[in-house]
Amino acid sequence: MNYRAVETVDEYVARLETGADWRAEIESLANEVDADAGWFSALGAVQDAELWFYDQDECEYYPIEFDEPLEVASCIGNISLLDGERFAHTHAVLSDPDGTTYAGHLNEATVWAGEVHLRVFEEPLEREYDETTELDLWL
Ligand code: ZN
Numbered sequence: 001m002n003y004r005a006v007e008t009v010d011e012y013v014a015r016l017e018t019g020a021d022w023r024a025e026i027e028s029l030a031n032e033v034d035a036d037a038g039w040f041s042a043l044g045a046v047q048d049a050e051l052w053f054y055d056q057d058e059c060e061y062y063p064i065e066f067d068e069p070l071e072v073a074s075c076i077g078n079i080s081l082l083d084g085e086r087f088a089h090t091h092a093v094l095s096d097p098d099g100t101t102y103a104g105h106l107n108e109a110t111v112w113a114g115e116v117h118l119r120v121f122e123e124p125l126e127r128e129y130d131e132t133t134e135l136d137l138w139l
Pocket residue numbers: 089090091105106
């Protein structure tokens with residue numbers, strides 16, 4: 001296990017812009033407040049979404065696409081540096097009009113409305129390619 005202590009230096013709340021991309025909005029927030037590491041939670045609604053599922057046998061992401069309005073019942077993620085850019089690793093639980101949920105790694109989604117709470121950590125977090133999982137994991 002790879003672990004370290006982190007110190008929260010700032011906390012922000014933000015409203016995501018209607019029509020913008022959900023994850024890009026969180027990355028914009030991280031860029032505006034110079035957050036090289038952080039943890040966030042969010043909720044709201046999206047107009048469409050693309051979730052990814054990671055197949056551990058094939059070491060490949062498979063997209064699950066939704067072209068309909070969905071609630072973001074829960075969204076959690078973190079900010080770290082990937083190839084020198086701030087990356088918002090984002091997971092979400094989305095729900096439809098019946099309350100049925102779909103969940104996974106959120107690649108993209110068009111914001112209807114969104115509210116985010118971001119805690120910014122002092123020490124940066126960086127990702128690097130991991131041979132075993134074929135994922136970009138924390139150093
Ligand atoms: Zn993920």
